[in-house]
Every structure is written in C-alpha cells, then in structure tokens.
Amino acid sequence: MESYNSFNVTQQQVSEAARILKLDQATTELLLWPQREYKFVLPVRMDNGKVNVFHAYRIQHNYARGPAKGGIRFHPDETVDTIRALASWMTWKTAVVDLPLGGGKGGVCCDPKILSEYELESISRAYVRAVAHLIGIDKDVPAPDVYTNPQTMAWMMDEYETIMNRHHPGVMTDKPQQIGGTEGRRDATARGGVIAVREACRLHDVDPAGTFAIQGFGNAGQRAALLHQELLGGGRLVAVSDSRGALYNPDGFNVKDLVTHKLRTGTISDFPDAKSIKQSEVLALDVDVLYPAALENSITEDNANNVQARIVCELANGPTTPGADRVLHKKGVHVIPDILASAGGVTVSYFEMVQDSYSFFWTEESIHEHLDSKITKAYHTVQDSIKEKQVHPRLAAMLVGVARVAEACKLRGWV
Numbered sequence: 001m002e003s004y005n006s007f008n009v010t011q012q013q014v015s016e017a018a019r020i021l022k023l024d025q026a027t028t029e030l031l032l033w034p035q036r037e038y039k040f041v042l043p044v045r046m047d048n049g050k051v052n053v054f055h056a057y058r059i060q061h062n063y064a065r066g067p068a069k070g071g072i073r074f075h076p077d078e079t080v081d082t083i084r085a086l087a088s089w090m091t092w093k094t095a096v097v098d099l100p101l102g103g104g105k106g107g108v109c110c111d112p113k114i115l116s117e118y119e120l121e122s123i124s125r126a127y128v129r130a131v132a133h134l135i136g137i138d139k140d141v142p143a144p145d146v147y148t149n150p151q152t153m154a155w156m157m158d159e160y161e162t163i164m165n166r167h168h169p170g171v172m173t174d175k176p177q178q179i180g181g182t183e184g185r186r187d188a189t190a191r192g193g194v195i196a197v198r199e200a201c202r203l204h205d206v207d208p209a210g211t212f213a214i215q216g217f218g219n220a221g222q223r224a225a226l227l228h229q230e231l232l233g234g235g236r237l238v239a240v241s242d243s244r245g246a247l248y249n250p251d252g253f254n255v256k257d258l259v260t261h262k263l264r265t266g267t268i269s270d271f272p273d274a275k276s277i278k279q280s281e282v283l284a285l286d287v288d289v290l291y292p293a294a295l296e297n298s299i300t301e302d303n304a305n306n307v308q309a310r311i312v313c314e315l316a317n318g319p320t321t322p323g324a325d326r327v328l329h330k331k332g333v334h335v336i337p338d339i340l341a342s343a344g345g346v347t348v349s350y351f352e353m354v355q356d357s358y359s360f361f362w363t364e365e366s367i368h369e370h371l372d373s374k375i376t377k378a379y380h381t382v383q384d385s386i387k388e389k390q391v392h393p394r395l396a397a398m399l400v401g402v403a404r405v406a407e408a409c410k411l412r413g414w415v
C-alpha cells in the first residue's frame with residue numbers, strides 16, 4: 001500500500017534525487033528534514049466569550065539559499081507532517097525557479113468556514129504574536145495559502161509592525177496593494193502554471209485551444225480557467241470540481257459566469273447547463289490539459305491509470321503520489337510538477353519583497369514579463385534535466401532543486 005503521508009512522499013522524492021546526485025549521507029540527512037520546527041498553541045477568545053485553543057505550526061525547512069518562504073494555511077486537517085511536506089516543497093520550488101529564498105510553511109488547525117471575520121482576525125494576530133521573533137524579510141516571509149488571503153496578511157503584517165514599532169511591509173507577501181502589495185500577485189500561481197502549459201503544448205504538440213479540466217475551483221483553479229483561455233488563445237473548460245461536487249459540460253463552460261457563480265454562492269453546484277458528475281471523474285476525462293488545483297494526494301496509484309489527459313499541470317502542492325508518478329510516466333502523460341507548475345506565486349511574492357525593500361513598485365506589465373521569463377527558463381531547465389538524466393519530470397525538477405540547495409549548503413560549510 002502506497003504511503004499518502006505527504007512528508008513521507010517528500011522524503012522519498014528527496015532520497016531518490018540525492019541518490020542520483022550521489023550526495024553524501026550528511027547532505028542527504030540535512031535535506032530530508034526541516035532545519036527548524038515551531039509548534040505552538042493559540043488561545044483565542046471567540047465571539048461567544050469562550051476561549052478556544054488552536055494548534056499551530058511554523059516550519060522552516062531550509063534557508064541555505066535565502067530566507068524561508070511559504071504560506072500559512074488555515075485548515076482543520078493540518079498536522080506537523082503536512083506542514084513539513086509543504087515547507088520542504090517550498091525549498092525545492094524556490095530553487096527550481098532560482099529565487100534567492102529557502103522554504104517554509106505554517107498552519108493553524110481551524111475551520112475558517114465556521115469562524116467569523118473577527119475570530120479569523122484574532123487567530124491571525126495571535127499567530128503573529130507567537131512567531132514574531134522568528135519571521136522577517138531576512139528570516140522567514142509568510143504568504144497566504146489555503147483559506148488565507150490578502151486580508152489575513154494585512155492583519156498579520158499590522159500585528160508584526162505593532163510589535164516591532166516600525167514599518168516592515170516585506171514581512172508578509174500577497175498583501176493588499178494599498179499597503180505594500182504588488183501588481184500581479186493574485187493570479188501569479190495560475191499564470192505561472194499556464195505559462196508552463198504553453199511551453200509544454202509547444203514541445204508535445206498539444207493543441208492549447210483544446211479541452212481542459214480543473215480539480216479545485218478556488219483561487220488557483222479559477223484564475224487558471226480564466227488565464228488558460230486568455231493566454232493560450234481559447235480552450236474549452238469541460239469539467240470542474242470543488243469540495244462539494246463536480247460538473248461536466250462537453251461544450252465548455254462560460255468561465256467568467258462560472259467564476260461569478262462560485263464567488264457569489266461559495267460553490268459551483270447549481271450552475272446551469274451542466275451535468276453533475278462524481279469528483280473522481282474530473283481526473284479521468286479525456287482532455288488535453290488537467291489542472292489539479294485542490295489538495296495533496298489526489299492522483300494516487302489507485303486512480304492514476306484512469307488519467308487520460310495529455311498534460312497534467314499541478315497547481316496544487318503534492319497532488320500526485322510517487323506511485324502515481326510512475327504510472328503517469330509509463331502512460332506517456334506529461335506532468336508539469338508542482339514545484340515548477342505552481343512556482344508563479346512565490347516568484348511574484350519574491351518580486352513583492354524586492355519592491356517593498358525599495359518602496360518602489362513595478363508595473364503589472366513588468367511583473368508579467370519577469371514572471372514569464374523565470375517560469376519559461378525553469379521549464380526548459382527541467383526539460384534539459386529530463387533528457388540528460390532520462391527520468392520523469394518530477395524527479396528531473398527535484399534534481400535541479402536538490403542540486404542547487406545541496407550546493408548552497410556545501411558553500412556555507414554546513415556539510
């Protein structure tokens with residue numbers, strides 16, 4: 001039985017890359033584990049006057065190449081291992097796109113769907129009070145992730161600046177633009193993925209204006225739907241899912257209407273002119289491009305054989321297990337692995353840090369150009385690694401990332 005513990009999955013990926021790169025035992029051990037882990041509890045007074053205690057984490061996986069960088073999730077199912085895995089993936093992601101950053105991640109075990117705005121603000125501020133000594137533009141820079149957003153970052157930055165008694169906008173990224181955020185951040189993850197799909201379509205002779213499906217219709221999924229059509233000159237979105245259900249329309253959805261419906265009602269359900277299907281069917285449709293944009297471990301050894309897409313662009317972190325990777329590779333599916341496909345967000349976050357440092361902001365056009373050049377370069381670096389080492393795309397991307405981080409550790413004299 002395959003392991004679906006995401007941290008075990010990342011450790012398998014790192015071990016395999018380390019073995020091929022012939023890294024010594026100490027370097028491998030260093031890269032397998034987070035350098036620092038913080039586990040804490042947040043007592044927060046709720047609207048009903050009672051105190052709830054939330055378990056929370058901030059994990060800095062590796063900071064050899066620069067400050068740790070990675071989002072904060074608010075989700076009821078977070079564990080130390082999911083956060084470790086996400087932090088580790090951030091290390092490889094920032095290295096694959098060659099950013100001067102390391103990898104980190106944080107989380108609070110809570111269910112935002114049942115919390116009021118005031119309770120969310122209280123949790124956000126309590127989180128920062130607990131980690132203020134650990135974060136900063138030159139230490140560790142959080143950002144939003146699942147069920148957190150620019151408003152969360154605004155509260156967190158404000159709490160940090162209150163504690164430090166000075167302006168420090170670069171402590172968080174993906175802030176609202178009015179208080180130090182950047183142009184182009186909201187759609188950056190999806191834009192990076194779609195740019196990678198554009199390159200993959202050229203290389204693999206796939207029609208970019210063909211069909212596509214999206215698993216997970218949140219921030220990344222919605223933006224990917226819109227940008228796929230905008231940047232690739234068309235494309236029919238034929239299936240989509242969210243946590244409550246899945247819909248199919250072989251003629252293609254009107255994407256703008258679907259996004260408006262999701263934002264208005266909180267779900268894709270009840271969208272007109274669509275057939276309701278099982279969530280698992282979205283992964284198994286005969287489409288040109290499939291975007292997994294929900295959570296980890298969606299494509300496993302058990303369902304990978306059903307995947308019929310020509311290209312799988314992993315906007316989600318860790319949607320495919322190692323067993324599934326082998327199956328997809330054997331079937332000839334071109335996977336654009338998460339550490340490359342979803343690197344657009346952290347790339348523009350890095351641009352935000354640079355702009356905050358200078359208090360001078362770039363145009364949206366300039367952000368898009370810099371992002372395109374970073375992702376295109378990273379995509380082709382990974383393709384070169386596939387050819388050179390004769391391995392599947394995820395392993396090729398890991399080889400690029402792990403080699404860069406190992407080199408930084410060595411140069412510092414850590415190993």
Ligand code: NAD
Nearest residue numbers: 147189216217218219220242243293294315316317342345
């Ligand atoms: P989000 O919370 O906005 O969206 C997640 C979506 O997935 C929601 O629509 C939810 O309903 C759906 N979902 C949950 N369980 C599902 C299931 N079983 N089947 C189908 N859909 C399901 O989060 P997001 O920011 O869009 O992030 C999605 C993924 O992309 C995560 O893995 C995240 O780590 C990754 N990611 C996001 C960013 C970013 O900038 N937003 C950057 C890098 C990676």
